Amino acid sequence: MNTVKIAPSVLSANFAEMGKEVAKIQAAGADLVHLDVMDGVFVPNITFGIKMVEDVRKITDLPLDAHLMIVHPERYVEKFAKAGADIITVHAEACGDTLAQTLTLIRQCGKKAGAVINPDTPASAVIPVLPLCDMVLVMSVFPGFGGQKFIADVLSKVQEIKCAAESLGKTIDIEIDGGIDPKTAPLAVQAGANVLVAGSAVFGASDCAAAISALRGTKNAQ
Ligand code: DX5
Ligand code: ZN
Numbered sequence: 001m002n003t004v005k006i007a008p009s010v011l012s013a014n015f016a017e018m019g020k021e022v023a024k025i026q027a028a029g030a031d032l033v034h035l036d037v038m039d040g041v042f043v044p045n046i047t048f049g050i051k052m053v054e055d056v057r058k059i060t061d062l063p064l065d066a067h068l069m070i071v072h073p074e075r076y077v078e079k080f081a082k083a084g085a086d087i088i089t090v091h092a093e094a095c096g097d098t099l100a101q102t103l104t105l106i107r108q109c110g111k112k113a114g115a116v117i118n119p120d121t122p123a124s125a126v127i128p129v130l131p132l133c134d135m136v137l138v139m140s141v142f143p144g145f146g147g148q149k150f151i152a153d154v155l156s157k158v159q160e161i162k163c164a165a166e167s168l169g170k171t172i173d174i175e176i177d178g179g180i181d182p183k184t185a186p187l188a189v190q191a192g193a194n195v196l197v198a199g200s201a202v203f204g205a206s207d208c209a210a211a212i213s214a215l216r217g218t219k220n221a222q
Contacts, residue, residue, distance in 0.1 A: 004185075005031035005195045006212050007065050007175065010056075011047065012146045012199035018052070021203070022060050028208035029216075032065045034177070034197045035085070036143075039070040042094050043144035050076070050083045057084030067116065067177065067197075069143050070094065074102045081109035089114030089137045089175075092125040099125075103132040114175070118142060119151045123160040133172055135195070136161050140188070141178030146199035150179030155191040162192030182214040189217065 008030045013021035022033055035053055040046040053066055066085035070076065073090040080088055088106045092115055095102050099115060106113035114135035115126040119142060126136050138158050141148035158174055165172040175195035176188045185196055196215055205211035 003194065004189055004216050005173075006202075006215050007032035007034040007195055007197045008202040008212070009034040009036055009067075009146065009177070009197050009199035010203075011036040012203035015048070018056065019059050022056055022062075024208055025202060025212075026060055026062055028202075029212045030062060030202075032063045032087070032195070033060060034065045034067060034199075036199075037066060037068050037070060037080075038144065042071045042091065043069045045144045050079045053080055053083040053085050063087060065089070065175075065195075065197075067137065068094075074098055074105060077102065077105050078109055081106070081111050085111060087112040087114055087135060089116045089135060091116045091118065091143075092121055093118055100129050100132055103129055107132065107134075114173075117157070119154050123157040123164070126161065127164045130161075130165055130168055130170060130172065135173040135175055136165075137175040137177055137197075138193070139178055140176050140180070140184075143178070148179055150181075150184040152184075152187065155187060158188065158191040158193050180215065185215045186217060 008025045038045045038047040063086040065087045067089050103113040112134035116137040118139050140154045174193045176193040177197035180196050180198040181201040
């Protein structure tokens with residue numbers, strides 16, 4: 001019933017071979033492509049922007065999940081939408097008072113809207129805007145880099161957000177991002193997450209398809 005979707009993060013891909021890397025995860029059974037957009041201001045790292053989304057759009061029909069780790073994301077929402085992102089997630093910390101407006105703008109662009117919270121941001125930062133969300137992304141590491149350790153404390157927020165969405169009678173995707181591997185994935189799913197982002201656990205594996213199945217829980221993860 002609650003199907004788990006796997007969203008490999010291309011942050012751990014070889015950027016010089018992006019086309020091949022996306023084709024590889026698609027063939028391996030990925031459900032979404034997670035694109036980590038970092039501006040060097042909201043997070044202490046810089047990745048890529050609109051042009052990458054546009055070019056990846058041309059080579060895959062998988063849904064593109066653009067995780068915007070940028071300040072003033074409202075300035076770029078329309079551009080990412082036009083570039084072909086299907087889901088656009090914006091950080092509550094970056095939006096502040098304009099979170100509801102920014103989520104509305106994403107929806108007006110015809111895209112799925114998501115609100116993201118860092119490990120030290122309470123669930124109460126997104127609960128009031130759940131009616132405007134198709135997805136909530138709970139960060140299980142501080143954003144900026146792949147390969148960090150999973151912060152298990154965030155699992156209670158996953159539960160809290162799931163309960164709040166249920167009490168609204170709303171089905172919402174709950175995505176979790178950071179340190180997801182075959183050991184942490186079942187904990188996240190048990191807490192209520194149904195979209196698992198994984199960078200190093202997928203791109204660092206010698207067998208991508210086996211890595212994705214292990215995260216999905218379709219093979220013994222012990
Ligand atoms: C972190 C990014 C994540 C990251 C996850 O800022 O948002 O998507 O790539 O990488 P892993 O799975 O290696 O923790
Ligand atoms: Zn991400």
